[in-house]
Amino acid sequence: MNPATRGFDPAEFKDRVRRAQAMMQDAGLNALLMTTEPEVRYYTGFLTRFWESPTRPWFVVVPASGDPIAVIPSIGAYLMGQTWITDIRTWQAPDYDDDGIGLLARTLADVAPGNGRIGVADQMESHLRMPLSDLKRLESLLPQGQLCSDAQITRRLRLVKSEAEIAKIRMATAIADRAFDRVHEIASTGTALSAVFRDFQRLCLEEGADWVPYLAGGAGTGGYGDVISPASDAPLCRGDVLMLDTGLVWDGYFCDFDRNYSIGPPSPQVAAAHARLIEATQSAFDLARPGALIRDLFHAMNDIANPGQTGSDAGRLGHGLGMQLTEWPSIIPQDDTVLEPGMVLTLEPGVALPDGKIMVHEEDILITETGAEYLSSAQSKEIRTL
Amino acid sequence: MNPATRGFDPAEFKDRVRRAQAMMQDAGLNALLMTTEPEVRYYTGFLTRFWESPTRPWFVVVPASGDPIAVIPSIGAYLMGQTWITDIRTWQAPDYDDDGIGLLARTLADVAPGNGRIGVADQMESHLRMPLSDLKRLESLLPQGQLCSDAQITRRLRLVKSEAEIAKIRMATAIADRAFDRVHEIASTGTALSAVFRDFQRLCLEEGADWVPYLAGGAGTGGYGDVISPASDAPLCRGDVLMLDTGLVWDGYFCDFDRNYSIGPPSPQVAAAHARLIEATQSAFDLARPGALIRDLFHAMNDIANPGQTGSDAGRLGHGLGMQLTEWPSIIPQDDTVLEPGMVLTLEPGVALPDGKIMVHEEDILITETGAEYLSSAQSKEIRTL
Numbered sequence: 001m002n003p004a005t006r007g008f009d010p011a012e013f014k015d016r017v018r019r020a021q022a023m024m025q026d027a028g029l030n031a032l033l034m035t036t037e038p039e040v041r042y043y044t045g046f047l048t049r050f051w052e053s054p055t056r057p058w059f060v061v062v063p064a065s066g067d068p069i070a071v072i073p074s075i076g077a078y079l080m081g082q083t084w085i086t087d088i089r090t091w092q093a094p095d096y097d098d099d100g101i102g103l104l105a106r107t108l109a110d111v112a113p114g115n116g117r118i119g120v121a122d123q124m125e126s127h128l129r130m131p132l133s134d135l136k137r138l139e140s141l142l143p144q145g146q147l148c149s150d151a152q153i154t155r156r157l158r159l160v161k162s163e164a165e166i167a168k169i170r171m172a173t174a175i176a177d178r179a180f181d182r183v184h185e186i187a188s189t190g191t192a193l194s195a196v197f198r199d200f201q202r203l204c205l206e207e208g209a210d211w212v213p214y215l216a217g218g219a220g221t222g223g224y225g226d227v228i229s230p231a232s233d234a235p236l237c238r239g240d241v242l243m244l245d246t247g248l249v250w251d252g253y254f255c256d257f258d259r260n261y262s263i264g265p266p267s268p269q270v271a272a273a274h275a276r277l278i279e280a281t282q283s284a285f286d287l288a289r290p291g292a293l294i295r296d297l298f299h300a301m302n303d304i305a306n307p308g309q310t311g312s313d314a315g316r317l318g319h320g321l322g323m324q325l326t327e328w329p330s331i332i333p334q335d336d337t338v339l340e341p342g343m344v345l346t347l348e349p350g351v352a353l354p355d356g357k358i359m360v361h362e363e364d365i366l367i368t369e370t371g372a373e374y375l376s377s378a379q380s381k382e383i384r385t386l
Numbered sequence: 387m388n389p390a391t392r393g394f395d396p397a398e399f400k401d402r403v404r405r406a407q408a409m410m411q412d413a414g415l416n417a418l419l420m421t422t423e424p425e426v427r428y429y430t431g432f433l434t435r436f437w438e439s440p441t442r443p444w445f446v447v448v449p450a451s452g453d454p455i456a457v458i459p460s461i462g463a464y465l466m467g468q469t470w471i472t473d474i475r476t477w478q479a480p481d482y483d484d485d486g487i488g489l490l491a492r493t494l495a496d497v498a499p500g501n502g503r504i505g506v507a508d509q510m511e512s513h514l515r516m517p518l519s520d521l522k523r524l525e526s527l528l529p530q531g532q533l534c535s536d537a538q539i540t541r542r543l544r545l546v547k548s549e550a551e552i553a554k555i556r557m558a559t560a561i562a563d564r565a566f567d568r569v570h571e572i573a574s575t576g577t578a579l580s581a582v583f584r585d586f587q588r589l590c591l592e593e594g595a596d597w598v599p600y601l602a603g604g605a606g607t608g609g610y611g612d613v614i615s616p617a618s619d620a621p622l623c624r625g626d627v628l629m630l631d632t633g634l635v636w637d638g639y640f641c642d643f644d645r646n647y648s649i650g651p652p653s654p655q656v657a658a659a660h661a662r663l664i665e666a667t668q669s670a671f672d673l674a675r676p677g678a679l680i681r682d683l684f685h686a687m688n689d690i691a692n693p694g695q696t697g698s699d700a701g702r703l704g705h706g707l708g709m710q711l712t713e714w715p716s717i718i719p720q721d722d723t724v725l726e727p728g729m730v731l732t733l734e735p736g737v738a739l740p741d742g743k744i745m746v747h748e749e750d751i752l753i754t755e756t757g758a759e760y761l762s763s764a765q766s767k768e769i770r771t772l
Binding site: 006047048049050052053054055056073074075076077078079082092093094095096097099120121122123124125126127128129130131132133134136149194197198199201202205206208209210211212213214215216225226227228229230233247311312313314315316319324325326330332334335 | 392433434435436438439440441442459460461462463464465468478479480481482483485506507508509510511512513514515516517518519520522535580583584585587588591592594595596597598599600601602611612613614615616619633697698699700701702705710711712716718720721
């Protein structure tokens with residue numbers, strides 16, 4: 001395992017663009033238009049937390065040949081200039097009269113003259129990050145029908161991670177693993193769940209996270225109510241199950257996994273539920289290899305975690321992982337994506353318990369040439385005890 | 387100053403809905419459709435970090451009369467059930483055949499039958515958080531032209547904060563103020579900027595932040611290159627200016643301000659630049675009162691920070707603040723928003739320095755009945771020294 005280094009070699013971006021351009025040719029597309037953070041970063045390396053501000057739109061255009069063109073607010077020119085991108089066209093945003101749409105339309109006319117087709121992401125898990133009125137204005141400036149589906153090109157490319165990307169995800173999972181090993185320092189009977197959340201984020205930073213975009217969890221006797229609620233100030237009680245689920249970031253790449261802890265010795269039901277979750281996870285892991293289907297992983301987990309039942313409120317039993325906390329595909333019975341080396345997935349079974357309680361478990365895995373590898377540390381059937 | 391409490395009284399949400407409905411009547415709208423985190427939260431109180439996952443769409447419909455209706459993935463039913471919302475319609479997402487669009491269309495038909503007009507946010511700083519293909523599908527299921535602009539209703543409402551909202555922003559600014567006062571613990575000659583970033587987030591958590599969605603900054607001799615770059619591993623050097631700009635969150639509300647520090651005694655140029663930034667900020671603060679215009683604040687700052695020049699790469703000299711790191715309006719010469727009590731703004735002048743360097747300063751202010759109040763601690767002209 002090589003230690004990860006920050007950033008990417010420019011060759012990596014050039015390779016991404018070259019492969020996108022080959023797919024564009026197959027799909028009859030003259031350009032791709034990117035509007036969201038991961039899309040822009042995937043082709044350029046533009047990494048900033050400034051996307052937290054919704055004010056300004058950002059655009060990157062991948063032409064049929066040649067390098068990407070950034071069409072961005074001037075506040076980003078310095079940072080974009082540090083990437084491998086050289087054609088950087090800026091306007092002073094926010095501009096109440098024309099917030100970059102005229103400049104974008106002229107750029108698109110350069111790369112896709114006439115009726116050249118311009119692909120934008122339109123599938124599940126995507127959105128167009130620009131005001132609806134600006135989309136209409138852009139459409140009015142372009143030949144009718146010029147904007148069309150991107151044939152999922154960027155999504156398909158991002159599905160398989162490079163060695164350099166995997167190294168960054170490894171860093172993130174290792175950091176979270178170390179933080180999870182220190183939860184005994186911050187949580188015990190009487191600790192408010194909100195304090196546990198706050199201190200766990202601190203542990204993630206101490207162990208090397210750049211930042212902690214995601215933390216969820218829950219605590220309760222014999223399980224928790226859901227997995228997306230913010231922390232309450234209620235204190236942990238003996239007999240509670242505490243679950244923490246983090247998506248921390250290292251150099252722009254996420255981990256996403258959870259750990260369960262019993263406050264004091266677990267009840268037989270909780271102990272059995274945890275063992276079942278680990279068994280379900282391992283069962284999917286054992287199947288995971290090139291050529292297997294995503295839906296196979298679903299059934300392997302579901303048959304153990306929820307025998308005789310399909311579907312739960314969570315809606316899926318895991319998903320892709322990388323530049324975003326969750327990525328395509330979803331581990332559901334309807335997904336027939338064929339596994340390939342370089343895919344990174346989470347396995348995330350859940351079990352229903354009495355009184356509407358649930359327990360969930362999650363690990364991160366890499367599909368290798370011959371099978372799969374745990375990126376997070378595979379857990380034993382015995383629940384951790386605090 | 388009352389200490390803030392978590393959550394809101396249901397009366398606050400009912401008041402927001404009642405005021406939205408009055409504005410909908412004026413605008414001839416039969417419903418509003420919300421798709422983004424702040425819009426959904428504004429009317430429901432639905433607070434979760436789960437929005438970090440791009441997978442699932444979330445919808446809330448505000449009808450012309452009566453309470454909002456949540457149309458959401460089943461994974462969110464439990465948490466939405468903890469809010470004041472009672473009409474919660476769910477589907478098991480992700481659903482590759484119909485990810486909530488059929489359910490949403492039926493809901494919209496219930497509340498806006500016939501050709502009733504349904505408003506969606508379409509202005510600057512907004513986007514529609516749903517796949518483009520789903521938007522087209524929704525439009526095909528609704529009478530033509532039924533989806534239209536929301537007349538900026540939610541944006542106009544959010545511009546003026548309630549007492550309870552202001553109390554939460556006060557909490558966030560106070561937490562950041564305490565963290566900024568502790569920077570001497572984590573930064574000195576030789577400290578890598580990346581370590582400063584990591585440790586500053588830890589300080590924010592220790593001082594009470596729920597989480598730290600935003601941290602930016604820079605360091606360099608005589609100023610920094612920009613204000614949106616991630617931290618490098620380069621060590622701080624004597625004579626550097628270090629700037630940290632944080633947007634931390636308490637109970638869903640942000641602060642957003644920065645502090646500059648000189649590593650060792652400042653150069654005369656840096657000392658003068660900092661004094662000028664404080665003077666510019668104070669000049670806008672002195673003008674800020676009900677009836678003044680946003681553009682007045684721009685000119686007050688710009689005349690001192692960048693005399694004889696309009697505009698810079700940053701594009702604006704401050705903005706609104708609240709449920710998001712940055713909100714409408716933008717402090718630019720074109721903005722004629724009239725200040726009202728309850729608006730919360732950042733004042734953020736910048737100065738250009740030799741060799742392409744810049745320095746920026748930022749404070750958070752509240753417009754009161756008679757003037758303005760600093761929410762962050764107004765800084766003295768002397769730059770802090772580490």
